[in-house]
Amino acid sequence: MGNLASRPEIMDVRSHGSGVATRYSHGLGVSVMHLALPIEGNGRLLGYARASRSLSDIEQRLTRLRTVVALGAVLAMLAAVVLGLVLARSFVKPVKAMTAVAEGMARGDYNRRLPATRTDELGDLARALNQTAKSSQNRMETIITDRNKLLSLLRGMVEGVVAVDRDERVLQMNSAAGKILGASPETSVSKPIWEVTRVRQVCDTLSRTLKSGRDVKDELRLATRSQDRVVEMLASPLFDGEGELVGAVVVLHDVSDLHRLQTVRRDFVANASHELKTPIAAIRALVETVIDDRSMRSSDQASFLAKIWNQSIRLSSLVTDLLTLSRLESSPGGPELRPIDLRDSFRVAVHALLPTGEERGIAVHTEVPENPVQVLGDPEALGQLTTNLLDNAIKYTSRGGQVWVRLKTGNGQALIEVQDTGMGIAPQDQARVFERFYRVDKARSRELGGTGLGLSIVKHIAVIHQGRVFVESTPGIGSTFRASIPISRSLQENPPS
Numbered sequence: 484m485g486n487l488a489s490r491p492e493i494m495d496v497r498s499h500g501s502g503v504a505t506r507y508s509h510g511l512g513v514s515v516m517h518l519a520l521p522i523e524g525n526g527r528l529l530g531y532a533r534a535s536r537s538l539s540d541i542e543q544r545l546t547r548l549r550t551v552v553a554l555g556a557v558l559a560m561l562a563a564v565v566l567g568l569v570l571a572r573s574f575v576k577p578v579k580a581m582t583a584v585a586e587g588m589a590r591g592d593y594n595r596r597l598p599a600t601r602t603d604e605l606g607d608l609a610r611a612l613n614q615t616a617k618s619s620q621n622r623m624e625t626i627i628t629d630r631n632k633l634l635s636l637l638r639g640m641v642e643g644v645v646a647v648d649r650d651e652r653v654l655q656m657n658s659a660a661g662k663i664l665g666a667s668p669e670t671s672v673s674k675p676i677w678e679v680t681r682v683r684q685v686c687d688t689l690s691r692t693l694k695s696g697r698d699v700k701d702e703l704r705l706a707t708r709s710q711d712r713v714v715e716m717l718a719s720p721l722f723d724g725e726g727e728l729v730g731a732v733v734v735l736h737d738v739s740d741l742h743r744l745q746t747v748r749r750d751f752v753a754n755a756s757h758e759l760k761t762p763i764a765a766i767r768a769l770v771e772t773v774i775d776d777r778s779m780r781s782s783d784q785a786s787f788l789a790k791i792w793n794q795s796i797r798l799s800s801l802v803t804d805l806l807t808l809s810r811l812e813s814s815p816g817g818p819e820l821r822p823i824d825l826r827d828s829f830r831v832a833v834h835a836l837l838p839t840g841e842e843r844g845i846a847v848h849t850e851v852p853e854n855p856v857q858v859l860g861d862p863e864a865l866g867q868l869t870t871n872l873l874d875n876a877i878k879y880t881s882r883g884g885q886v887w888v889r890l891k892t893g894n895g896q897a898l899i900e901v902q903d904t905g906m907g908i909a910p911q912d913q914a915r916v917f918e919r920f921y922r923v924d925k926a927r928s929r930e931l932g933g934t935g936l937g938l939s940i941v942k943h944i945a946v947i948h949q950g951r952v953f954v955e956s957t958p959g960i961g962s963t964f965r966a967s968i969p970i971s972r973s974l975q976e977n978p979p980s
């Protein structure tokens with residue numbers, strides 16, 4: 484092979500201890516890699532050893548090696564991807580399910596639950612989430628039930644209730660409050676109270692409560708088209724769990740009926756006392772005169788006694804009427820009603836007054852149906868109703884006049900009708916004649932032995948029989964009074980034979 488000492492790899496051995504060189508070999512026609520190392524013996528350099536190999540050989544090996552490495556890498560990657568996917572699936576799925584449950588809870592859906600079969604940390608988390616959902620659901624149900632109870636309580640309350648927050652915005656308003664304040668409870672929520680009602684006093688009361696943090700009591704007077712209303716207001720502050728003022732609530736109690744009743748009762752007591760006092764005073768004065776005047780002629784004495792008798796009759800009528808009213812009002816549902824034939828009590832009442840009519844020169848015509856008139860009623864009270872109407876007709880009709888007293892049926896109603904050709908009632912008085920102690924002509928009524936209670940008793944009796952009273956009258960021509968009482972339906976369907 485000739486002297487190789489000048490070859491680069493041999494030269495490298497000399498300078499670096501080993502040498503590697505790659506050259507194209509013209510002889511072989513391929514690139515060859517040479518590796519040279521020194522040969523040493525007894526500390527002396529004896530020569531060089533050189534190994535050569537065709538580069539294509541090496542490259543072939545390297546290529547094989549690279550292929551193996553690439554294949555390994557691909558396999559490793561594939562294994563990693565598959566493993567990753569499997570692992571990801573086993574983690575992502577439950578995490579996604581948990582996210583869905585958590586989002587559901589945020590929206591208020593507490594019904595979803597997670598499968599809690601895993602024993603790892605994800606299983607623990609799923610169980611914790613399930614527990615949270617369950618306790619939240621229970622708490623939510625309790626809150627909703629309590630809220631519904633409170634709302635139906637508010638809705639059912641006769642008293643009006645309005646709750647506002649610190650900024651006086653409506654939190655809650657029930658329909659009773661809506662009616663009193665002229666506001667719509669549905670559209671009022673979240674609006675400032677002064678925007679939803681014109682009743683300033685309620686807004687002021689709530690403001691005062693919010694400012695002072697104390698209860699405020701006040702009375703509200705509302706003038707409506709039909710009537711004046713009196714409303715008691717009690718506003719109280721609302722505090723949260725930490726005692727912080729968060730709003731105020733006002734309770735509106737409509738006491739108009741109570742006020743009206745009190746006024747009616749006061750007026751009634753005053754009127755009754757006055758009515759009783761007049762005959763008592765007259766009797767006293769008459770008796771005193773008779774006692775004092777010992778020399779009074781017996782004819783005068785007789786006239787005085789007749790006057791005393793008249794006054795005592797008046798007193799007795801008054802007491803009788805007052806007792807009748809009290810009897811009608813005393814039992815809570817009025818007198819006990821039972822199935823009766825109205826013709827009986829009607830006939831009895833009319834017959835009792837026929838002599839009076841005759842005495843006063845008034846022709847009384849009676850009309851009674853042939854068939855029974857079955858109503859649910861109190862015969863005594865219905866007899867009294869007929870008596871009072873007929874008595875008035877006779878009283879307020881002049882001698883020679885006529886009175887028709889009829890019992891009729893129609894439209895499911897029994898009608899007691901009393902028509903006269905008497906003095907009549909002016910239109911402005913017609914609505915008031917049914918009021919207690921109301922008399923168009925006081926002197927005339929007294930003179931005729933009237934108490935002013937007759938028609939109020941008639942109205943009362945009609946009302947407790949679910950009936951009504953009407954008057955039609957023309958002054959100077961006459962009056963027609965009607966009282967309608969519903970015919971008992973069961974009796975109407977199965978009339979007694």
Ligand code: ADP
Nearest residue numbers: 875876879916922923928933934935936937938
């Ligand atoms: P009184 O005891 O005074 O008759 P009522 O309550 O029966 O009391 O009647 C009230 C008033 O109605 C009477 O005072 C009278 O002025 C008027 N009135 C009642 N019935 C008639 C009638 N048939 N015709 C005219 N006026 C009547």
